[in-house]
Amino acid sequence: MQLKKAEVMNMHSDPDTIDSGLAGLAEMRSSLEPHIQEMEELCHLPQAVVDKLRQIGIFRMLAPRRFGGQEMGFPSALELIRRISTVDASIAWVAAINSSGCLILPKLPLASLERIYGSGPDQIxxxxxxxxxxxxxxxxxxxxxxxxxxxxxxxxxxxxxxxxxxxxxxxxxxxxxxxxxxxxxxxxxxxxxxxxxxxxxxxxxxxxxxxxxxxxSISAPPLALDGPLYRQPAHLIALMHGAVQLGVAQAAVMDVMDLLRQGSLTDKEGRRELAQFELGVCHAKLKATESAFEQQVKSDWANALEMGPVDPLRLAATVQLGVFIARATLDIVRRCFELAGSIAVYEHSPLQRRLRDIQVATQHGLISRANFIAGGKALMETIDLDLRNSGIFDAR
The missing domain is CATH 2.40.110.10 (Butyryl-CoA Dehydrogenase, subunit A, domain 2)
Incomplete structure (x- = not known):
């Protein structure tokens, strides 16, 4: 089913979708604390947490509107994942992975999609x-x-x-x-x-x-249902990782700020100046990384709405940014952990959990440093002009 450009531009303009999700998230934050230790022991999400994600619409946010889904745009979906990650990285990871699986399902026949969504749009x-x-x-x-x-x-x-x-x-x-x-x-x-x-x-x-x-076939068209989400799923899946990691880094900075407000990091001579320096470094790096991420999200989504063909160079740039975000957020969380000193080593400290989570998250193959090779290869194969004069590094 082919869509006209005007129809596509009007599909993702409903502000209530993310607002309702964030409202549910605020409620979830207050009820999540009792489940964190349970998650660590179970090694999967408790059913109560899964039910809450379903309730706030996580598993339908990218599902086709034809079957009751929200078909939410890139920016809104990624913002919701980032907010969840400030609560807990495992919950955000599951929300990102299990919600984005539907992005490649339109490669199946329409009759198969009808069977998949026959019981509703909240399919995990x-x-x-x-x-x-x-x-x-x-x-x-x-x-x-x-x-x-x-x-x-x-x-x-x-x-x-x-x-x-x-x-x-x-x-x-x-x-x-x-x-x-x-x-x-x-x-x-x-x-x-x-x-x-x-x-x-x-x-x-x-x-x-x-x-x-x-x-x-994952790579071959045609699509039973057309749309910007389903034509370029690789971009969103790559950006999901960045959303999770940025949420963890933001939460780690907030953890340190809470310790500073409590006076836990400033009771020794020279400690206050060190805390100010490290917090300034982390905050600056976080804001710079967030800015790069938001720019790439905006650019990729605008390109997706144009409904043009997948640009290998653009995808390479998105993946490379993901590699950069992984390294930057890992450094931020590690600095926050070290700044907290012995307070952070106890199991009840959220900082030790965030450090463990970010270290595992950044091990994913999609954000391996080896992906810089693919990015460089794409540049060399696509651009035959002098890079200094081509404008390839300008904002697109």
């Missing part, structure tokens, strides 16, 4: 983009076997997305398969230093049949 979609599965072609579909790591939010998911290659194919392509979560086996392997509440366990399929109507 977990899975893995790693092609760790093998598929055998059979009549009407595929028999898939595999074991996939890091399936964040899988314990609460209704649907599981896996990637696989055809067995014994000479030049196998990567395909994706979507199936009901109850057809997957979960191995509870997530015992990690941080982001403990994400439940990023292994998921397994043992020769499970998936019909052709629920198998698709």
């Amino acid at each position: 979609i977990a899975g893995s983009a790693q092609a760790q599965g093998v598929g055998k072609r059979v009549a009407g579909g595929w028999q898939i076997t595999g074991r996939w790591p890091l399936a964040s939010g899988c314990m609460a998911a209704e649907w599981i997305l896996t990637c696989f290659k055809e067995d014994q194919a000479l030049d196998p392509v990567v395909s994706a398969a979507l199936l009901p979560a109850n057809e997957c086996r979960i191995e509870q392997t997530w015992r990690a230093m941080g982001l403990r509440g994400t439940g990023s366990h292994h998921i397994c399929l043992d020769d499970v049949f998936v019909a052709d109507d629920f198998v698709f």
Whole structure:
């Protein structure tokens, strides 16, 4: 279903969507505290937290309006994720991953989408983009076997997305398969230093049949439903990481400010000046990183609304910014942790949890420093002019 540009520009103008989400978040913040330790012990989100995310519309915010979703624009969705991350990174991570899974579902036939959203728009979609599965072609579909790591939010998911290659194919392509979560086996392997509440366990399929109507190529069009969210999902998924990390860094700075207000960091000679210096460094770095992030979000969303083709150079720039944000926010949180001294090492301190969470979050492959290589390659392949005169580094 093709959309005209004027229709697209009017689709994402409802201010009530993010306002209602933020109102629910304010309520969630006050009720979350009792669940943080429970998350750490369970190694996944308690059902009460999942229910709260569903209540404030997290799992429908990117779902198609045709099926009751909000189809919220990039900027609003990312702001909501960032706000959640100031409460807790694990909750924000699950909210980001499990809500953005629907971005690639319009590659499925319309009849499949109708079945997925038949029970409502609040579908929780977990899975893995790693092609760790093998598929055998059979009549009407595929028999898939595999074991996939890091399936964040899988314990609460209704649907599981896996990637696989055809067995014994000479030049196998990567395909994706979507199936009901109850057809997957979960191995509870997530015992990690941080982001403990994400439940990023292994998921397994043992020769499970998936019909052709629920198998698709991630990279190939056409789309059953058109729209800026669904044409360029890679941009939003990359930016989701930045939103989570910026929220953690902002919360860490606020934690230090709370300690300063309490007088906990200024009771020794010279400590006040050190605290002022470090807080100034962290605040400046945070504001600069937020500014770069907001500019990229605004630029990517404007480009998505134009409904043009995916620009590899733009995507490379978005991913590279994600790498930069990961390094910057990790440094901010580490500085805040060190500034707090021995106060921060106890389990009841939010700073130790934020440091563990940000260290795990920045290990994700999408924001690995190796992605600078892809960015440099895209520049060299796309730009054949002198970079100093091309304007490629100007705001777009």
